[in-house]
Amino acid sequence: MTATLTAPGALRADDGRLVLEVAGVVDEVPGTRTLVLRRPGGGLLPAHPPGSHVVLDCGDRRNAYSLTGDGSPCEEYRVSVLLCPDGEGGSAFVHRLAVGDIVSASRPRSAFAPVSTARHHLLVAGGIGITPMLSHARAAVRWRRSFELLYRHRPGAGAHLDELRGLCGDRLTAYTSTPEMLAAVRAALADRPLGTHVYVCGPTPLIGFVEETAAELGWPGERVHAERFSADLDAGEPFTAVLARSGSRVPVPSGTSLLTALEQAGVAVPNLCRQGVCGECRVPVRSGRPLHRDLYLSETERAAGDAVMCCVSRSVDDELELDL
Amino acid sequence: MGAEHTSVPRWGSEWPAPDPSARTVLLVGFGARGCAITAAWAADVPAGRPVEVLAADDADESVLAVLTARIAGARVGWRLMLAGPEDDVLAARAVALRAGVLDAEIRCAVTSTDRKRVYCPHCRATTTTTAPVAGETPCEGCARRLHVYAHVSRRAGAYLGFMADAEEVA
Ligand code: FES
Numbered sequence: 001m002t003a004t005l006t007a008p009g010a011l012r013a014d015d016g017r018l019v020l021e022v023a024g025v026v027d028e029v030p031g032t033r034t035l036v037l038r039r040p041g042g043g044l045l046p047a048h049p050p051g052s053h054v055v056l057d058c059g060d061r062r063n064a065y066s067l068t069g070d071g072s073p074c075e076e077y078r079v080s081v082l083l084c085p086d087g088e089g090g091s092a093f094v095h096r097l098a099v100g101d102i103v104s105a106s107r108p109r110s111a112f113a114p115v116s117t118a119r120h121h122l123l124v125a126g127g128i129g130i131t132p133m134l135s136h137a138r139a140a141v142r143w144r145r146s147f148e149l150l151y152r153h154r155p156g157a158g159a160h161l162d163e164l165r166g167l168c169g170d171r172l173t174a175y176t177s178t179p180e181m182l183a184a185v186r187a188a189l190a191d192r193p194l195g196t197h198v199y200v201c202g203p204t205p206l207i208g209f210v211e212e213t214a215a216e217l218g219w220p221g222e223r224v225h226a227e228r229f230s231a232d233l234d235a236g237e238p239f240t241a242v243l244a245r246s247g248s249r250v251p252v253p254s255g256t257s258l259l260t261a262l263e264q265a266g267v268a269v270p271n272l273c274r275q276g277v278c279g280e281c282r283v284p285v286r287s288g289r290p291l292h293r294d295l296y297l298s299e300t301e302r303a304a305g306d307a308v309m310c311c312v313s314r315s316v317d318d319e320l321e322l323d324l
Numbered sequence: 325m326g327a328e329h330t331s332v333p334r335w336g337s338e339w340p341a342p343d344p345s346a347r348t349v350l351l352v353g354f355g356a357r358g359c360a361i362t363a364a365w366a367a368d369v370p371a372g373r374p375v376e377v378l379a380a381d382d383a384d385e386s387v388l389a390v391l392t393a394r395i396a397g398a399r400v401g402w403r404l405m406l407a408g409p410e411d412d413v414l415a416a417r418a419v420a421l422r423a424g425v426l427d428a429e430i431r432c433a434v435t436s437t438d439r440k441r442v443y444c445p446h447c448r449a450t451t452t453t454t455a456p457v458a459g460e461t462p463c464e465g466c467a468r469r470l471h472v473y474a475h476v477s478r479r480a481g482a483y484l485g486f487m488a489d490a491e492e493v494a
Pocket residue numbers: 270271272273274275276277278279280281282294296309310311312
């Protein structure tokens with residue numbers, strides 16, 4: 001999971017940001033680099049639920065990267081970063097880092113945790129979307145949770161493939177063919193015990209396939225969990241923002257963010273990243289169901305439905321009433 | 325705690341219809357009125373989706389055991405629909421929720437709310453009563469006088485009772 005944003009020098013001081021030293025650099029497969037991060041003097045780092053990410057300062061921008069560990073207290077974090085030559089430069093920054101470099105990162109944020117009451121976990125990963133799934137798989141092995149992992153990767157470029165084989169055994173099925181992967185995903189969604197939850201991270205079309213197929217096969221949305229690359233957000237459905245205090249109505253067309261629509265209507269909302277990562281643009285919601293697409297809010301915050309990150313998130317309902 | 329406890333459920337005045345996205349459905353009717361509803365539901369489930377209909381007098385141990393077994397064997401896409409008096413529906417729903425079935429996978433039609441199950445926090449027995457909310461009933465377990473509190477535990481499927489004369493004792 002990767003999201004890129006511009007981080008001007010005027011970033012609000014985040015309390016509790018972590019100062020980390022690059023303690024190791026592993027280039028396991030071409031184009032994907034794993035960083036091992038530790039406190040400069042050593043010592044425990046904050047524990048986190050599986051599937052969490054940190055927001056790393058990458059020069060003039062900030063990127064969110066999934067932590068691949070199982071989340072129990074430990075002295076190092078690992079992130080794996082795919083070099084995107086056409087990206088915004090964050091991944092190139094990471095690929096230039098060397099052992100001994102110091103980086104600043106947020107504390108871990110959880111927005112993609114496993115459901116503790118699930119009877120079985122069906123993990124679906126495409127490409128570098130494997131990173132949060134590696135964390136889930138490790139935790140599932142550690143806590144003896146029932147799980148399986150379906151992983152589509154490019155031939156010869158399967159990040160963490162050997163590690164996953166050792167960790168998961170026959171619970172891992174890896175595919176280099178997309179049609180075969182999608183057929184396997186459909187077959188799994190068609191026949192899993194009640195109580196199963198499905199988790200997907202990868203390219204937008206894979207997430208869309210899982211969500212649509214699951215719905216078609218009778219999976220309630222509560223059993224389906226997706227971690228998106230925020231850069232890949234689709235244009236979204238149009239809706240209307242109702243501003244409770246002024247009573248005005250702001251149309252939000254497809255392809256325009258709620259933040260942009262508010263700005264065009266003359267409503268100033270603090271913001272920084274405009275990519276759903278930094279947490280600046282949070283707006284309170286009075287009614288209507290938000291369609292959360294950010295990487296900032298925790299699952300509890302999402303479920304509460306009383307706030308929305310307006311730079312990327314939209315509305316499930318035709319109207320979203322904001323406390324503005 | 326929060327999510328585990330809701331206030332008294334408000335059943336819609338109209339009965340829900342079968343979920344069109346269901347792939348298999350279990351219908352459980354309690355009493356004659358409940359069973360009439362499950363019969364109507366069975367006719368409404370889209371063709372080609374397996375439906376099982378259970379008819380019962382009330383949500384006794386044997387019915388709940390069958391329900392538990394069906395849940396254990398169910399696959400994702402399964403839906404549960406319950407029809408009958410509130411006490412039976414709540415008892416069956418509680419069994420399903422405790423087994424990991426989601427609210428989104430359960431639909432209920434309540435034919436009457438006269439009878440209530442009241443949970444006694446002192447002895448943990450559950451008493452069936454026709455007392456109204458805010459009324460009183462003796463606990464079948466410990467004989468304390470229980471005040472029927474306007475609070476339903478989802479996972480217990482019962483109203484919360486508490487000792488009616490607590491102040492006097494204290
Ligand atoms: S501006 Fe950063 S989360 Fe919206």
